[in-house]
Amino acid sequence: MNSGLVSTITQPRQPHVVVYPFPFQSHVNTMLRLAELLCLAGLRITFVISEYNHTRLARNADTHPRLSASYGKDFVYKVVQDGIDGDATRTEETIRTVHSKYRDDVRSLFQELNEALPVTCIVADGYMTFSIDTAEELGIPLIVFRLIGPRCFWVYYNIPRMIEAGELPIMGEDGMERLVQSVPGMEGIVRGRDLPSFCRVTDISDPALQTIITQTIQTPRAQALVFNTFEKLDASVLAHVQKHCHKIYTVGPLHKHLESRLTRISSERGQVPFNSFWHVDRSCLDWLDKQPPRSVIYVSFGSVTMMTREQLMEFWHGLANSRERFLWVIRPESVAGYEQGSEPVELKRAIEERGYMVGWAPQEEVLEHNAVGAFLTHNGWNSTLESIAAGVPMLCWPYFADQQLNSRVVSEEWKIGLDMKDVCDREVVQRMVQDLMVDWKEEFLKSSREMAIAAKEAVSEGGSSWESLDSLIEDIKSM
Template identity: 55%
Template sequence: MDPPLAPPPPHVIIFPLAAQGHVNSMLKLAELLAHSGLRITFINSEYIHHRLLRHADIQARFTAFPDFRFKIISDGLPLDHPRSSDHFMTTFSYVKSITMQLLEELVSAPDRPVTCIIADGILTFTIDFAGDLGVPVVAFRTISASCFWAYFCFPRMVESGDLPIKGDEDMDRVVTSVKGMEDILRCRDLPSFCRVADLSDWTLQYVPTQTLQTTRARALILNSFDQLEGPAISQIRTHFPNLYTIGPLHSHLKSRLSSSSPSPSSPPPSPASNSIWEVDRSCISWLDKQPPKSVIYVSFGSITTLNRHDFTEFWYGLVNSGRRFLWVVRPDSLAEGGSGAVPEELREAVAERGCVVGWAPQEEVLHHGAVAAFLTHSGWNSTLESVVAGKPMVCWPCLADQQVNSRLVSHAWKVGLDMKDVCDREVVERMVNGVMGERQEEFAAAAGDLARMAREAMSEGGSSWGNLDRLIEDIRSMKPSS
């Protein structure tokens, strides 16, 4: 008599918001789960998927997992549409309208019963849709735990009078109604969506509402680790007892691959980036020629645009600092378009001690010995990559969670400086020289301590390692849809 067939592995649908930062971290999670033997269906927007195929070669990477597949959907815009930083808000209704039918098709497929859905926590309508189909949802918030907690405390901030912010004169008022963070946040450090006088503003209502709705999910995943954001994570855990802090995901994946390497003489391949921009590797050759700890790396992420004034002030500040710099200037970095904003004397200075590229392999850059610090927009992925690399930061946040993250860098972790709400060449020069000069050793020591804690969390026996194991076991214990 033939032995009974082994049950198929659990099948997990992963559904991110169609934005570079969200897709990046959720693809890292997808790879971790696939590496653990789970079946994965990753729902990707046509626009993001098209760019990943061109610049990240994801199809070839994931062929190593025969049970991994992509499901491609439209975001309602043509591929050549110039998407703005908030385009997902304008396409939200369209994506929501097609999601129910999509999930029905996936759940009803007889050959791949669905065990659970890991959905972006900003898309909580999936909880209702999946509930109607009898499939549990695990929410994944790609922002910092501290920002998530600030959003969660929105009703309390309104009730206590911390919101609305009354004007510029109110920006440095301390916010006391975010429990566990009373000595950290000022009004200017709250998420950017809070900077409205009208509490009925659509975005201000939407994001905190989605955060509160997350309690209806079976569990919550955060791309952080307990030692990094302890106060916020402790508070979140009182509302989400089934909480998985498994970050920093980009480095956690490397740790898992290293642990499964067949021998020290054959190291595992490093996980590739999930960039939607073409990487210019000439910057690595340039860094190889620079002295140790002599370069400040400058990047404002994948969607931030600068107006002509800010662009010029950064140029002058970097050049006047006298420091070597590597600056990522995307083709669409300048809001008004065109490249004529750079005066000739600045171009000459770049030839002497600067390097400008359209996109850089950021993880590799941050780990390079020539790089001493990072001038960043404080996106959460970038912040975590800098933490893992042990590099101090100068923060110039623009939107969403970045205001909170920059305050963590300067005030909670003390690994850098925060220049939010200011863009002046003298301030840029002073900040750059702060992390590269007179306070370099102080910030470098603190950043080194954070990097050590991150390594411990992601090592076997560490908090993030254990939480990922627990997540995988919990998924295996779920009953698939019939």
């Protein structure tokens, strides 16, 4: 018999993984990194991306040509519509629109992809577990990737318990300050005020809250659950989640994990680029090069947060009055009623003397810079993990979704920052910036550096996240 024919027949088919993110920058960016890690392991990837996001990435980052050059046909995009018109702001109000659009189209999408090239498994965003039904009908294994942290997932999972116990809806200021007792393992930490923003409703039939409940309780039906975290950071709550979702992979922090794997292949490829939807102004790195070590507070509220001009002015006065150096990202069109150049004279003077402002920054590089001593953040999960991995303490001003919970855990459980939620006052900003940058600086830096060491160990060869990703890859191959 022809030996070449035998080789062809017995060679296993290359696994084909469809990666299916919710179309927000933080979701797309993180799932692109997981997709690249899978591709590095020899899996073929089809990455589902909205036309809007595909265009923005092409305009503002080298993501498309870099992935094409590195992986060729093993990494391809499937471009779809997300149901939002043009440049409409991607905020909480748009979530249900996107959700409805994707739910309607998921059957035809999965069928088309499976017919073009049989799909080994689907890695779906945890906010789209409605896709489990279609995957089951088509006989395709589906893995859920939650882009929030395990603690937030666990709180979401226990919302029915909180409703049954009368802890939701939150009733008045007393309810905001009362400790929540219906989330096993988190008693004594979380107040009503610290619950995710979706829980701040007066009516438990609220559509956003019900969507969160519905999508979260479907998770155990998936083949497995993936988190962008590491064991040491979230071990206590992962033990509770494990009772309901038996196969869990902790593979983060993903940006450092990808860097670690790329460096192992070639030291020249170790730097992980940022997949940005906005133009990245790298001039801020030159400015940071001229600042003393740990002297700058980096200010950025992420890719979704919106604020009023009044809130902007409170932060600005607080930063100016603190007398600390600052690097501030003000995302285009993120402040209602604000025009650049309209600032009071004293604030302009503060920028000239000790500040720098950009529309968007290479955040991971900024946080790793020796001049940065703290991070004033909205506490999105990606930003929180990036700050942890860089060993930078946080001043937390959460906006929505999981951010309220993250800020509480940062300050009260991990002890690597201060929580300023629900407050926007220049005197409070000034005081907390000085606490973080002067009065308690060494204490916060010490605890943050210890956490950064643990994160680095997790994504190094033999670490918990490294081994968890290896297990995920082998499980996908066995499908």
